[in-house]
Amino acid sequence: MPIEQLTPHETKEAIDADPDSLFIDVRTANEFVGGHPEGSLNIPVLISGPGGMQPNPDFLSVAEKVLPKDRRIVCSCQVGKRSQMAAEILEQAGYSDLVNVRGGFGGEMNPATGQIVVPGWRDAGLPVSVSDENSYEALKNR
Numbered sequence: 001m002p003i004e005q006l007t008p009h010e011t012k013e014a015i016d017a018d019p020d021s022l023f024i025d026v027r028t029a030n031e032f033v034g035g036h037p038e039g040s041l042n043i044p045v046l047i048s049g050p051g052g053m054q055p056n057p058d059f060l061s062v063a064e065k066v067l068p069k070d071r072r073i074v075c076s077c078q079v080g081k082r083s084q085m086a087a088e089i090l091e092q093a094g095y096s097d098l099v100n101v102r103g104g105f106g107g108e109m110n111p112a113t114g115q116i117v118v119p120g121w122r123d124a125g126l127p128v129s130v131s132d133e134n135s136y137e138a139l140k141n142r
Helices: 009-019 029-031 058-065 081-092 138-141
Strands: 004-006 022-025 047-049 050-057 072-074 098-101 115-116
Touching: 004 009, 009 072, 009 098, 029 138, 058 081, 058 138, 072 081, 081 098
Parallel strands: 004 098, 022 072, 072 098
Antiparallel strands: 047 050
16 A cells, blocks of 8 residues: 555545554754644654664564554644655555655745745644654653
8 A cells, every 4th residue: 555645634634534643853962852743642753873874774663563464543843744654665665555745844945946846734824733742752761
């Protein structure tokens, strides 16, 4: 099954229709604490390391601890690229009902014009939280 591509509004409608789906925010822990979609779980796909951003070696092991393979998994980041990467990793690990949020939290821009093509979760007026309840640190220790 291909990874479904939804805008933030379409994602909110899909989550409301399927409350068993799980929403993961794959941005860094610092980005997550600055605000994230309400109810999302933080599992960064990339982390800061020497020389810049690098793949999180614990991404899949933490994901498999908290994400059942029989549930719909919605992946989101800042604009939709890291979340697509995360969805592809999960797909290779046997997850089959996957969604990538185009526009993510901050919005997808046209690189040539700098104009927003898909408004992000925050700018679309969707529910945002600053709680650290589902932080990466809390999930790693489950």
